[in-house]
Amino acid sequence: MxxxxxxxxxxxxxxxxxxxxxxxxxxxxxxxxxxxxxxxxxxxxxxxxxxxxxxxxxxxxxxxxxxxxxxxxxxxxxxxxxxxxxxxxxxxxxxxxxxxxxxxxxxxxxxxxxxxxxxxxxxxxxYEHAGAQHNVRLPAESLRRIRPSGQVKLRRMGPGDAAELVSVLHRVHTAARSSGPVSWDEATWNVWLGNEDDFLYLADDGYVIYRWKGDDMQVENLVATSPETLRALWSLVGSASSIARDVVASVTPDDPVLWLLGERSEEQVKQARWMFRVLDVAAAVERRGYPANVACDAVVTVDDPVRGGGTWRLEISGGSGTATPAGEGGVTLSVNGFSALYAGIPPYTLRLAGLMSGDDRYDQALEAAFAAKPYMLDYF
The missing domain is CATH 3.40.630.30 (Gcn5-related N-acetyltransferase (GNAT))
Structure with missing residues (x-):
């Protein structure tokens, strides 16, 4: 072969x-x-x-x-x-x-x-399981009743808007301190934004991509940084309620739309699980964001038969982190375990699952530094 x-x-x-x-x-x-x-x-x-x-x-x-x-x-x-x-x-x-x-x-x-x-x-x-794409089924009528609280200018979006869409995503996920969501590159967005069966609307601080799916509406992406734009976009989707009974939407684990609904008791949520892997420990730690008020100084050994493992001292403070080569000792994780830790899976879970062992004095600091609720809005 x-x-x-x-x-x-x-x-x-x-x-x-x-x-x-x-x-x-x-x-x-x-x-x-x-x-x-x-x-x-x-x-x-x-x-x-x-x-x-x-x-x-x-x-x-x-x-x-x-x-x-x-x-x-x-x-x-x-x-x-x-x-x-x-x-x-x-x-x-x-x-x-x-x-x-x-x-x-x-x-x-x-x-x-x-x-x-x-x-x-x-x-x-x-690779190890880390997060999910959360797809929730909502009554279209309940979305129609969400009224915008101010004037929001919406316009139709097309292939030429890829750069602006990517800019909106950067602002949204930075403001929300999001963990896990992705953006396609501009060239790929330009291809997807040319899909004639999609309904695409853009505001200054948000956008929505949705389409018919049988007798329902399917929301692929809906993001916003202001309450006004959030309400305007969900109300727009809900305007199809005279035809569509339900809306199936990809949402965040704590999506604000769930707090805008007039009635909320039972929800149908379908998860598409995704797996995650750290390829380069030092670069991954340096490129990640962390809570600004958390400090962590820990020694971790990562066993990676594919990429080659090693021992690193993790130093995290002020929202930034570094990983430098260190001697033996500290916490031992398989690369699966370190990837899961990076994605916010708590050390207690990892230890019970056999993905983490060794000195437990760093566990609380590692849990606080890597805390996350990872999700994606996009399936690929």
């Missing part, structure tokens, strides 16, 4: 591979997929495993920005991991993922995330 970068000539084989793994792909989606993939092939972001000339497996390294405690950093989003039916059970997927992890690090990413179709293969190369 050989691993190499995919070329435009391989894309028909990739589509066949995806069909065998995920089912038939509508023609419109195939065209949009090609439009998004072609520009990044020269960047080394699509790898394939070949058995001679036959494509056996493939995976894409997407370019994302991800926020941790309101601080953005580059993130490798692993997507489209596919293995031909006849090649499954031979270790091809693990071989591919090890290569993908190496490539993501070469591209300069210190962290990585993915939505798993199955857990064991990804856990085996260092």
């Amino acid at each position: 050989d691993i190499r970068d995919l070329t435009p000539e391989d894309l028909d084989d990739v589509l066949d591979l995806r069909k065998r793994s995920f089912g038939p792909i509508p023609a419109a989606d195939r065209d949009r997929w090609r439009q998004a993939v072609l520009p990044v092939l020269d960047e080394g972001r699509y790898l394939g495993v070949f058995d001679g000339t036959r494509l056996a497996a493939a995976a894409r390294v997407r370019r994302f920005t991800q926020w941790w405690h309101g601080t953005p950093q580059p993130m490798a989003g692993i997507a489209g991991v596919t293995v031909n039916p006849e090649d499954r059970g031979r270790g091809v997927g693990t071989t591919l993922m090890r290569a993908v992890i190496g490539r993501a690090a070469e591209l300069g990413d210190a962290v990585s995330a993915l939505y798993p179709a199955t857990t064991p293969i990804y856990r085996g190369v260092g």
